Amino acid sequence: MRTTDLRIIKTKQALHDALLTLLSQKPLEQISIAEICREAKVNRGTFYLHYEQKEGLFEEYFQEIMEDLYQSYEEPYRAVTTLDTNQLDPNTIRIFHHIERFKMFYRIVFSKNVPLTYYYMLFDGIYSLLKRDITTQHIHQMEDHISIDYYSAYQANAIIGLIIQWYRGDFSDSVTMLNQQLAAILKNVRSGG
Amino acid sequence: MRTTDLRIIKTKQALHDALLTLLSQKPLEQISIAEICREAKVNRGTFYLHYEQKEGLFEEYFQEIMEDLYQSYEEPYRAVTTLDTNQLDPNTIRIFHHIERFKMFYRIVFSKNVPLTYYYMLFDGIYSLLKRDITTQHIHQMEDHISIDYYSAYQANAIIGLIIQWYRGDFSDSVTMLNQQLAAILKNVRSGG
DNA sequence: TTACTTATTGAACATCTGTTCATTAAAATC
DNA sequence: GATTTTAATGAACAGATGTTCAATAAGTAA
Structure with missing residues (x-):
């Protein structure tokens, strides 16, 4: 083989x-x-x-899509003029562009009869990107008894929560709207909402 | 019928x-x-x-488990002595006790070959509990352009993120540890980590 | 080009899926 | 208790799954 x-x-x-x-x-x-x-x-x-299953075949496509996610995340952020994003990592916010670009694909990933594997592949992708940033940027500011792993899982899945809500509205809200929501939530939570 | x-x-x-x-x-x-x-x-x-499928049969059990989740959430919180929980809704934190109680069950829910349906059932359960509280307690303090739906989805899925991380370690961490992690994360994020 | 290696094929098998239908039997209703 | 309603049954069906095996053909390496 x-x-x-x-x-x-x-x-x-x-x-x-x-x-x-x-x-x-x-x-x-x-x-x-x-x-x-x-x-x-x-x-x-x-x-x-x-x-073993048709899902295995599907996963080979998933790897290509994840490549785009990583690139979206790395890509320098441009055109931030309309957003109040001074409080958050601009890279994070590129994720919604990626989802939008492959929304046909993510309609499958989030459909209810599909195995959880795909969800985990997306989760792992976002998790590892966030974890890298959290480890390098925020560790010194954080409460020392917070586990990096739990913290990364929390943040990664929170973003996927927004994407689920977006998906359930059939992605009809704009990327800008999603960016604004994430920015506002992070800002709100920081100021003690 | x-x-x-x-x-x-x-x-x-x-x-x-x-x-x-x-x-x-x-x-x-x-x-x-x-x-x-x-x-x-x-x-x-x-x-x-x-x-229609064996999953439909399984879902009937899920409803019973969700009943316990709702009760866990409503139940007055006792024995908070060891925790620094003054900053967060104590009800939220009861969720981990519920998961622990039914961990055999949740090992199935989070296993990767199972359909996404179960994940959504858990998500919807936590989502609706959080949304009710967010709507009644926090709306007046929040940035007015935050969508309650997106905000609830964000918070609900963030908690499930912790549970996924917990599951992946085969639930070997204690409930107390999970409670501490959530408390610390919420505290950290509020103070601008 | 030849010899070697191995991926692919077709056939067969037991089992599972999803559906239909006439028959049976159990429950509800009178 | 007799009658009506309807859930459950068994049988049969085409198609799918997952696996095995000897035969073949396509690729690699000498």
Whole structure:
């Protein structure tokens, strides 16, 4: 099972393409492994040679999306003119642009019949970004008995809470609105709301 | 399909018992509907008369657990002696006792192959409790452009973030530790960490 | 080009899913 | 207690899952 073998690359590509085609027609939970294999013209046994479930195939896309999240986070923040963001890390706030860009994708991630795995992948992504910043920037200001891990989990999931609320309104609120909400919440909480 | 019909009550009870028996042996995702029906001595067609998936059966338990969560939240807070909790709503902090009490159950809820539905049921439970308090207690102190819905989602999911971190350490930290972490985080953030 | 390695295939298998339908039997209603 | 209503049953169905295996073909390496 060397990943450089052309046969493996071709098979995986065919399965990728088939999944994308089917996802444009119906949600993931209505797509069967057998269907993906028929579409990809790949033997069903071959599928199980590479993945355990269709979710495994989906996760390979997730990795690419997470790459964009990391880049969104690293990217220098531009055009802050309309926001009162002086109190918070501007990078954090780029996350909503990323979600907006892939909202088709996140509609799947947050749909209720999908396994929790995807949620954890998003959580882990935001968690590790926040943890890095919290460790380097805020540790010296924090109460010494706060666990960095718990604190990062708290902050990361709080942001996902906003995204869940956003998703439930079918992402109809603007990115600007989300940015304002996060800014206001952080400001409010700091001043003792 | 009147829910008072004795036949329905008996059938559901048999399915409930069967699920509990099987859950003590293996995780939900490894239990098939056919298996539950064999164990319950109920025809498989009858199962589909009452539920669409095994998850629907599981959700009926969830409702009972949520009842306990609501009671935990309402219950007057006792034995605060060791905690520095003067800054936060003591009710909030009762949530960790509830999770601890049903940790066997929450190990399922947070396992990665389970559908997101359960997460949302927990989220909605905490969300509505927090929202009620936020609406009645804090609205007058808050920045007026903060959406109560977003703010509640933020706070509810932040708490679940702590629970996820706790779960990932297999709930080995004590309830007291969790209470201290939440207290410290809220205190820290208020004083501008 | 040849020889070696290994991914893919097709077929088969037991089991599960989701649904339908006539039949049976248990509960509700009179 | 007799009658009506309806939940539960068993059988059957097409399709899906997850696995195994020998045969084949596609790729790699000499």
